[in-house]
Amino acid sequence: MAAETLLLVGDELGRYGFPTGHPLGSDRQGAFLASAVAKGLDKRVQVGTPRLATREELQRFHSREHLHWVEIRSRIGEGYLDYGDTPAFPGCYEVASTVAGTAVEGLERIMAGEAVRTFQPIGGLHHARRSRAAGFCVFNDLGVVIDSLRKRFGVARIGYVDIDVHHGDGIYYPYESDPDLIVVDVHEDGNFIFPGTGHAHESGANDAEGTKLNLPLPPGAGDREFFAAWERGLAHLRRFKPQFLILQAGADGLRGDPLADLRYTPAVHARVARDLRKLADEQCQGRLMAFGGGGYELANLAAAWTAVLGELA
Ligand SMILES: [Zn+2]
Numbered sequence: 001m002a003a004e005t006l007l008l009v010g011d012e013l014g015r016y017g018f019p020t021g022h023p024l025g026s027d028r029q030g031a032f033l034a035s036a037v038a039k040g041l042d043k044r045v046q047v048g049t050p051r052l053a054t055r056e057e058l059q060r061f062h063s064r065e066h067l068h069w070v071e072i073r074s075r076i077g078e079g080y081l082d083y084g085d086t087p088a089f090p091g092c093y094e095v096a097s098t099v100a101g102t103a104v105e106g107l108e109r110i111m112a113g114e115a116v117r118t119f120q121p122i123g124g125l126h127h128a129r130r131s132r133a134a135g136f137c138v139f140n141d142l143g144v145v146i147d148s149l150r151k152r153f154g155v156a157r158i159g160y161v162d163i164d165v166h167h168g169d170g171i172y173y174p175y176e177s178d179p180d181l182i183v184v185d186v187h188e189d190g191n192f193i194f195p196g197t198g199h200a201h202e203s204g205a206n207d208a209e210g211t212k213l214n215l216p217l218p219p220g221a222g223d224r225e226f227f228a229a230w231e232r233g234l235a236h237l238r239r240f241k242p243q244f245l246i247l248q249a250g251a252d253g254l255r256g257d258p259l260a261d262l263r264y265t266p267a268v269h270a271r272v273a274r275d276l277r278k279l280a281d282e283q284c285q286g287r288l289m290a291f292g293g294g295g296y297e298l299a300n301l302a303a304a305w306t307a308v309l310g311e312l313a
Helices: 028-038 055-059 064-076 090-109 140-153 223-240 267-283 298-312
Strands: 004-006 046-048 115-118 158-164 179-189 212-218 242-246 290-291
Touching: 004 090, 004 290, 004 298, 046 090, 046 242, 046 267, 055 064, 055 140, 064 090, 090 115, 090 290, 140 158, 140 242, 140 290, 158 223, 158 267, 179 223, 179 242, 212 223, 223 267, 242 267, 242 298, 267 290, 290 298
Parallel strands: 004 046, 004 115, 115 290, 158 179, 158 242, 179 212, 242 290
Antiparallel strands: none
């Protein structure tokens, strides 16, 4: 029998990165894989390969205008896809489409019963909005998965957990009024870091008031502060009984990340993955998709992501 956990990796995914000197380079998947193989984790999973997203799949979340804009910049191969954080490069449409397409592939494998849970290290691009790129994120694979769950599989109530050091604004705002997207987002306080959002009073709008839990932490916070917040996050998730779980396991909250100021250890990532696996087994028929998200220090992201995979596999 195939292993329950599907690891989604491959050369086409590894190419998601920006030109020399940009903090998000294309060496991140390699750093993770070397560490995962050294720990023997590759032997405990089945491995899935990347694929492009179809236009229809991308349009489940994104506007036609955004796809068209990225397509043009991809052909020109220079300039920016946003206000100056996310450079265009030749073929960036296809590379970004691969991140989303691979996520949909993982989802389809779960829904077909061929895997119970997935981990996709290059993914979790939580700043891209329906109609624009932002913060190193061209297409939002997480949003594409959420809208695929609704439109293709009829799964409405989804638990979304985001432990990236940056607030997941590309998920929070598109679903702010959606009462079935249950959000727990622990991040560095937006008063000190990009994208400046995710304040504690942002708890959902209209019918969705109370379904989102933003838990900002002050600069310098570490495992102790995280675990205190996480107790609240886990209780929030349990209360709303999601049918499917998604984790954005950004590694940029670890001590030493060049873009942020928190001081987690990989124990944070291990604990969250362990708790979500257990919750998924209890309430979601095991169904859990985890994504690597941010992380700009290679040793850190390798340690955090192998901690996640070690718990899931
Ligand atoms: Zn981040």
